[in-house]
Amino acid sequence: MGKVVEHPVFQRLRSDVGKFNIKGKKLLIPDMAPFGARLLASCLRAFDVDAIVMETYKGLELGKEFTSGKECFPCQVTLGDILYFLRKERARLGSSFDPEKYVYFLPESDGPCRFGMYNKLQRLVLDRFPEFSGVRIAYLTTDDAYSTEGILPPEDASTFRKLGYVATIVADVFDRMTWRVRPYEHKEGITDEFMQIALAAMQKLVEEKGRDLPFDEMLDLVADTAKTVASFMDSHQPRRPRIGIVGEIYLRTHPASNQNLIREIEGFGGEVVDASVAEWINYVSYEGFRKLSRRLRQEWKKGNASNFFSVLRKWLGQTIEIAWQALQQKKVYDRVFPYLDIQPDHAVWTIERHLKRYGLFSFDIGTEAALSIGGAIEYIREGFDGIVNVFPFTCMPSTICSAILKPFLDSLRIPYLDVAYDGSIQPNREVAIRTFMYQAQQHRLQRGNRR
Numbered sequence: 001m002g003k004v005v006e007h008p009v010f011q012r013l014r015s016d017v018g019k020f021n022i023k024g025k026k027l028l029i030p031d032m033a034p035f036g037a038r039l040l041a042s043c044l045r046a047f048d049v050d051a052i053v054m055e056t057y058k059g060l061e062l063g064k065e066f067t068s069g070k071e072c073f074p075c076q077v078t079l080g081d082i083l084y085f086l087r088k089e090r091a092r093l094g095s096s097f098d099p100e101k102y103v104y105f106l107p108e109s110d111g112p113c114r115f116g117m118y119n120k121l122q123r124l125v126l127d128r129f130p131e132f133s134g135v136r137i138a139y140l141t142t143d144d145a146y147s148t149e150g151i152l153p154p155e156d157a158s159t160f161r162k163l164g165y166v167a168t169i170v171a172d173v174f175d176r177m178t179w180r181v182r183p184y185e186h187k188e189g190i191t192d193e194f195m196q197i198a199l200a201a202m203q204k205l206v207e208e209k210g211r212d213l214p215f216d217e218m219l220d221l222v223a224d225t226a227k228t229v230a231s232f233m234d235s236h237q238p239r240r241p242r243i244g245i246v247g248e249i250y251l252r253t254h255p256a257s258n259q260n261l262i263r264e265i266e267g268f269g270g271e272v273v274d275a276s277v278a279e280w281i282n283y284v285s286y287e288g289f290r291k292l293s294r295r296l297r298q299e300w301k302k303g304n305a306s307n308f309f310s311v312l313r314k315w316l317g318q319t320i321e322i323a324w325q326a327l328q329q330k331k332v333y334d335r336v337f338p339y340l341d342i343q344p345d346h347a348v349w350t351i352e353r354h355l356k357r358y359g360l361f362s363f364d365i366g367t368e369a370a371l372s373i374g375g376a377i378e379y380i381r382e383g384f385d386g387i388v389n390v391f392p393f394t395c396m397p398s399t400i401c402s403a404i405l406k407p408f409l410d411s412l413r414i415p416y417l418d419v420a421y422d423g424s425i426q427p428n429r430e431v432a433i434r435t436f437m438y439q440a441q442q443h444r445l446q447r448g449n450r451r
C-alpha cells in the first residue's frame, strides 16, 4: 500500500495549532470576562510571558467577513479581535513586524459542540494572509482539564495552575462585589471607578509576586476591596428583584457581545448575578473525576491490578485537586462575607444532585446545558426572582437549556427570558427585557419582600 500523504492544511493544523512553549513570545489573549482576562494576563506576566488582552469587538466586521455566517458568534468575535489586532500591529511596526514573535491564545473544549473547532477554523483564516501565517495558535483544552504542561516549562506549570485558579476566583468575586453594590451605590459610577483601582492593585501584586503564590496578600486585598465597596451602598434603597444569569460562558461574560445586558437589567431595576467562570473550571475538573471513576470501575471488573492502580493514582490526584479548588474558593469568598453578602458560588456536585432530583438533565450528556439548567434550579432555591438564559444565536447547549428551562420555570411561575445574540441590534429586545423585569418585580412583591 502506498504511503498516505497528509494534506498541507492538516499539517498546518497539527504544526501551528497546539501546545508549545510560549515564553519569549507576545501572547495575545482575547477579551472575555473583563476582570478575569486581565488577571489571567497578569498571572502569565508573573511567569515572564509577555501576555496582553487584545482590544475587543472593534474587528467584528472582519470576523464576519472571513466566516460564512454558520459559525458560532464567539468564533466571529474572537476572529475579528485577532485580525484587528494583527492589522493594527503591522501598520504600527511596518517592516519590523515579525509574525513569529506572536502567539494567539485560544482554548478549546473536547466536544461535543463547536468550540473545539474555533482554533482550527481561525488557523485557516490566518493562513489566508501570508503576513500572519507565522502567528501560531496555542490552546489549553478541557481534554486534559486545562493542563498548562507544554505551554510553560514543567517547573512552572503546576505553580501557574494554582495561581491562575485563585486569580479566577478573585476575578469572580470582584464581579460579584460590583453587581451587589452598583445598583445601590450612593454616587453614580463610584463602584466601577473603584473596582478598576482594585483590579490594578491586584494585577500589580500578581505580576510582582505571583511566582511565590502570595495568596494571603491577595486575600487581604480582596477583603480591603469588599470593605471599601460596601461603604458605597445606600442602605435606604430597598432590595431589588434578583436576576440569575445562566447560558453560554463567552456571551454571558463578554459585555460587548451581550450588549451590556447586566447594566441593562440594572437600568430596569434589577440586581444581577451571572454564573461564575470558576463554575466552568470546577465542572471540567469534576468531569475528569467522573471519567476516572468510570474507568476505575471498569478496571476493577476486568481484574487487571496494574491498570487499576495506575487509574487509582490519577483518581486520587483528581480528587485532591477538586478538594484544593473547593478550599481556595471558600477562602476567597469568606474574606468578603464579613463586609458584603455577595452570592456564594454554586457547587458543581450540588448542581448534579438537583438535576438528578428533578430528572431534568444528566451530567452524562454534559455541555454547559448541565450547568445552566442546574444553575437555574439553584437560583430558584436561593430565592431569585427571574432567570435569563444568554447565548449566541443557534448555540446548541443553550437551545437544549431553553427547551428544558422554559416549561419547567413556567410551571413554577418564575419569570424566564431567552436572549440570543449575533451582533445585530434587535429593536424588540429592550421591550422583552423591560417586560421580563416587570414580571420579576411582581414576583418579588408576591414573595413579600422577604429579603
Ligand code: SF4
Pocket (backbone or CB within 6 Å): 072, 073, 074, 113, 114, 115, 116, 248, 368, 392, 394, 395, 396, 397, 398
Ligand atoms: S457552546 Fe454554543 S456557542 Fe459555544 S461552541 Fe458550542 S454551540 Fe458554539
